[in-house]
Amino acid sequence: MTSIDYASSFMTFAAFQLIFGKLFTFYSIKKVFVASVAIFEVGSLICATAPTSIAFIIGRACAGLGSAGINAGGSAILAMSLFFHPPPKSKQSSFTYREMFNQMDIPGTAVLIPGVICLLLVLQWGGPVYPWRSTPIICLLVGLGVTATTFVTLQMRKKDMSTIPPRIIKQRSVACSTAYVFCAGGALNVFQYFLPIWFQAIQGIKAFDSGTRILPTTLGTVLFSFVAGFGVAKTGYYTPFMIVGAALQLIGASLSTTFHVSSPATQWVIYQLIFGAGAGLGIQQAHTAAQTVLAAADVPTGAVILIFAQIMGGTIWLSVAQNILTSQLLHGLKDSVPSLNSQMILDMGATELRGLVGAQNLDGVLVVYNHGITRVFCCAVALSAAALIAAAGMEWKSIKKTR
Incomplete structure (x- = not known):
């Protein structure tokens, strides 16, 4: 397995961890967890039957997306089982679907994903593949800085509706x-x-x-x-x-x-x-x-x-x-x-x-x-x-x- 194959899985696995936290908060934990398992299985099937390296990379990315939900969901289920009773359905159903969609912080996730990709590429390419002063690395660093600044700004403005609510991380x-x-x-x-x-x-x-x-x-x-x-x-x-x-x-x-x-x-x-x-x-x-x-x-x-x-x-x-x-x-x-x-x-x-x-x-x-x-x-x-x-x-x- 090449570093690109590994990175394709890890990028989706890392980038979608936070959005799955929102999904498990506002939607049925069971349904989201089962859907994550299904996505992981589909990705694994694509990898097993991939005729080309491009198809294999797509399968790895799909499996990484599913594993992000499995990882986040497993922790949420364990926490609910050991420490709390599951939240009553009425609390979740008090939100309309439009309100729950707004809670997903799509702009924050859209900024986070390319930021994670830039970070991982810089860490993989900087030094061994490209000199740190080369154009590709400088462009990636600029992209990382822009996405990081934008992401933090969005989180501060959206507050409780953000991917990383300041109220939680400041605790x-x-x-x-x-x-x-x-x-x-x-x-x-x-x-x-x-x-x-x-x-x-x-x-x-x-x-x-x-x-x-x-x-x-x-x-x-x-x-x-x-x-x-x-x-x-x-x-x-x-x-x-x-x-x-x-x-x-x-x-x-x-x-x-x-x-x-x-x-x-x-x-x-x-x-x-x-x-x-x-x-x-x-x-x-x-x-x-x-x-x-x-x-x-x-x-x-x-x-x-x-x-x-x-x-x-x-x-x-x-x-x-x-x-x-x-x-x-x-x-x-x-x-x-x-x-x-x-x-x-x-x-x-x-x-x-x-x-x-x-x-x-x-x-x-x-x-x-x-x-x-x-x-x-x-x-x-x-x-x-x-x-x-x-x-x-x-x-x-x-x-x-x-x-």
Whole structure:
């Protein structure tokens, strides 16, 4: 799958998260959710039977649109099931169809979609494909600035009828939760994406084996999400779990910056468990916080705002981290092993590293690669620290008082 194929799905997935929040607020949750599943199935069918790459890209975009509704709807249904009774039908039926259509904020969505596309293209093309000062990148940045300014202006003017209602995003816990998932989710994506590359490049293992070696992160995340859920159910408070979670992510990411070429298994297993435990404790509780402080009718909108922030955080910081690694490798290889073609090493990837550089240059290349990836982990350190600050700003409210 090429980057264009992936981007076609992600663009619709990210851009339509917020509009689905409005759909789930003003229309039948069941009908919108079933329609989203149907759209996803149609997109998957198009991909499976696509005779050309263009048809495959269209199928991916359609599947991304459906998955946006599934993702947003799943969060809304879960929130209603755990924290609230579903809003009475009379409350939704008090709006006419024209009023509900006006609530969809079509102009805001129309501006948001090209803005997201510009952002993703800048992050994918800037540096590796086009120089940052090239005409395509400058045009995309200008387009991003114009769409972002227009979108913010529309949100401020439309107020409660906007895609991101200022009344909701200005709520202290929602604002801090949004910042938390943007940073903590971004740190998790960076860690999970680049750690397998470290295994492939430094330890010389295959891609499948590198995937199995990040199981400690996954295990820690899953297990401690249950621990956090049980703890919040008992105590009623989610804020301490977010604070401890961000702190553990910060510790795990900081320790990972000390990786070296001969790091033993005990080191990378323990560091992963610490980082994964932090992600499991904190990230889901940010969603719980928004569901707790918002009124029942605002929960779908609040849920998709957090989902959108988490998705965009992961995407933005993965691209930033990739640029950090690329820059470190290009400069480091040029200084340490000038006889090698640095760009060729980047193009070949981590799994082909040993066969490309030869035994006489391998040690120097591994040192440069290790340094580059540990600098990437510094990005996860900074994001985890920012998440800790966001967690410290959370309100201390009990979920038991909302039931």
